[in-house]
Amino acid sequence: MSEHGFGAITGSAYMAVVVFLFVIAAAFLVLALVGPYRLYWRSRPQAARQPSDAALTAGRVVAFGIAGVFVFGGCSVQAGIDERTWSASEVREAAEEAAESLADESRIRSDPTDGYASLIEAGVTKAGEGEGPSYDVSVERAGDGNDYEISADGAGTVCMHVMEEKSAEGGVFVPGADGGSSGSIPEYDLTATVEGGAC
Template identity: 75%
Template structure:
């Protein structure tokens, strides 16, 4: 953060130099001084000062953007969790691991919903208790949201043929999820 402030201060200093033109003020105070630069040279100096100010301003903005892409904000975590909750309710889901519940499904949905908001590898989803409550957090945000998942068995399911010619059905669940601020 200090680097960004320093880059903006340097850009502002060069902008002041370009706007005020201290060389022009200095040479106007000494009109008969030897080796006085021409008006064209002073204009080029001002254009160069504008260019240098622009370079430092662009550098500060680039550093700020890279820092922003490397961390999650609290609002981004909440928004990604809400988008994930909405997308999970669009299609029936299969519970893959009874001990895991929907943790991997939620983590994938949050990473997909938060694409471009923060680094996806910094998302953490943990099951809270025995029910279907999940705590979602992301590194750098300093916040945790709680997703409550309610499931309802849907009609049919996925039929899996057995080796002996029989078939079993794996149930599908229709999910509805809500998101609250704070831990579960």
């Protein structure tokens, strides 16, 4: 089974656990707030040796504590789920951060086939570290230009438009084979914008 399929199954299982933990927490919270056991003992005659008010208060405090433990457990599992899945806003934020990082330094012109897809994917993965699994990030070149569709685990798709401008700093120096001549590979300054939806 693929990592993606495995993640989807465990994600559903984790959500079931979260719901279960919150339901149990809610039950203990109701028990603490309403105190049905208090109503039960008060309905019985004094000869039934009903517990003191202090004992009933202690029981309510314990019920609150148990509810808190289950709430904490549910929140912890939910946080784990968030780390294993992407949301549409996380994809957008990671893409925008990756777009900003493209302008940090000049680049050699993109590969004719891949374009800047690999570079963008690395940037999105780095920017989204901790938001979701890196293997769910997908960057596809749209057409022959410099438009790229970015998605992650089906959480949403954004389009990054990359613009090239020849760098004023020149390029990468390449020595000639005969040792006398030389040349350079031009570098380009990149700017990028991100829009919601497919390109």
